[in-house]
Amino acid sequence: MELNNQNLYNRVIELLIQARLQVVQTINNTMAITYFEIGKMIVEEEQNGKEKAEYGKQILSELSEKLIAAFGKGFSETNLKQMRYFYLTYSIRQTVSDEFENNENSETQSHQLPNSITQQVSAQFKLTWSHYLKLMRITDVNERNFYEVEAIKNNWSLRELQRQYDSALYTRLALSKNKEEVLSLGQKGQIIEKSKDLIKDPYILEFLGLPEQNAYSESELEQKLIDKLEHFLLELGNGFTFVARQKRITFEEKHFKIDLVFYNRILKCFVLIDLKIGELKHQDIGQMQMYVNYFDREVKLEDENKTIGIILCQDKSESVVRYTLPENNEQIFASKYLTVLPSEKDFIKIIEH
Structure with missing residues (x-):
């Protein structure tokens, strides 16, 4: 009887741990999707303005003031700029990725999904917002994609992501590879075959x-x-x-x-x-x-x-x-x-x- 109770306890613990991980993942995913959508709305509003630079500043200033009053400090002008850049960074990446991987089906998918870029990118947001703030500072697209893929695959904390970047992991791996292999490194991360x-x-x-x-x-x-x-x-x-x-x-x-x-x-x-x-x-x-x-x-x-x-x-x-x-x-x-x-x-x- 005691053994059965222990087995039951272990199974319940495992279920609770998995549930907790899923909740954290859902929160991270939802936050990234939300910030991506906010960035998209800001960009689309700016594109309607006559004087883009001045109009953009005005939008961010007014929006920040209202959001801080309603939701608190997390919506400063600096944070809104980061959300804007988040959208610009990852919408471009997904567009390129779609053309590379789904060239034949891209037209069909665009009819099925009115917001195809948003939906496809959102499905890939598996890291915390802090991770993405770090990743967005990496200017080389292949290098940025590599660190994102590896962080997801290996469940890197933000600290470990920073360490791997500081140690130039991508550069060390890319040194011995040709152009096609370096491109694959950016799209799939490190693949070990030999x-x-x-x-x-x-x-x-x-x-x-x-x-x-x-x-x-x-x-x-x-x-x-x-x-x-x-x-x-x-x-x-x-x-x-x-x-x-x-x-x-x-x-x-x-x-x-x-x-x-x-x-x-x-x-x-x-x-x-x-x-x-x-x-x-x-x-x-x-x-x-x-x-x-x-x-x-x-x-x-x-x-x-x-x-x-x-x-x-x-x-x-x-x-x-x-x-x-x-x-x-x-x-x-x-x-x-x-x-x-x-x-x-x-x-x-x-x-x-």
């Missing part, structure tokens, strides 16, 4: 609070990553789950320890991470090759894909990596990590490099 799609270079680990200087050991770096595991998983990307730290493997009475072991649910493979302070050496790559071979031959199941090895180092020579690994390498990767958020100048150097 091992190289998992890799970032550099990884930004500013959340660890470590200094830029190498005044810490590999074990201290490892402990910091474990302490901030949730943040580290977000930095690694989609589909990662933690398996083990200091994973011991033994053969011929020799013992080795792999710093961190993860599993990626999307690629269905193990991901081994070795941490290196200082410059990467060819011996480090050879050691990772041994770890990967061991996991492939002794640990992974038949229906799982080949193991991936990532060496995180403070510095690396591209030539050492290129000549140590085989030309068709798709398993071993070396990436730099930064323990402080780079300045704009530093990011430009990364991009140019």
Whole structure:
């Protein structure tokens, strides 16, 4: 009887949590739709004015005064300008998206839905108004769309969205892609289909609070990553789950320890991470090759894909990596990590490099 009561309790709790999430989602969605519609009304009213600039100022001033009297401080002229810009930003985006994805059916849809742009865009408002205020400040359309898609997929808080933007996630992923892939990145977010799609270079680990200087050991770096595991998983990307730290493997009475072991649910493979302070050496790559071979031959199941090895180092020579690994390498990767958020100048150097 006690077990049944516990099961009932768990089911009720799950239902209440889901209901609460749906209520929050509905509130966020309704607020975004409402502000979008207010922005649309302002733009349409402005377009009827003879002197657009002066008429627009007059509209915002008078509307703000009346709305504040009726509903409170949330309708200042600044906020109304943001709603206006919200409409202009997302109505343009949806128009372009419709032409790209639904070129053949666009005319039919416009007859069926008198406010087709509004209705289609509203269906996509799954973040908070604060998220959209941040997103609207990103001028590049592909970059803005990318962060919106990733924030929705990964349930990023506003703080995490800001962190990912500050760490130039879009730029780091886009560096290794051609024009079509960059366009897809903006429309669909990060799609993981092969091992190289998992890799970032550099990884930004500013959340660890470590200094830029190498005044810490590999074990201290490892402990910091474990302490901030949730943040580290977000930095690694989609589909990662933690398996083990200091994973011991033994053969011929020799013992080795792999710093961190993860599993990626999307690629269905193990991901081994070795941490290196200082410059990467060819011996480090050879050691990772041994770890990967061991996991492939002794640990992974038949229906799982080949193991991936990532060496995180403070510095690396591209030539050492290129000549140590085989030309068709798709398993071993070396990436730099930064323990402080780079300045704009530093990011430009990364991009140019």
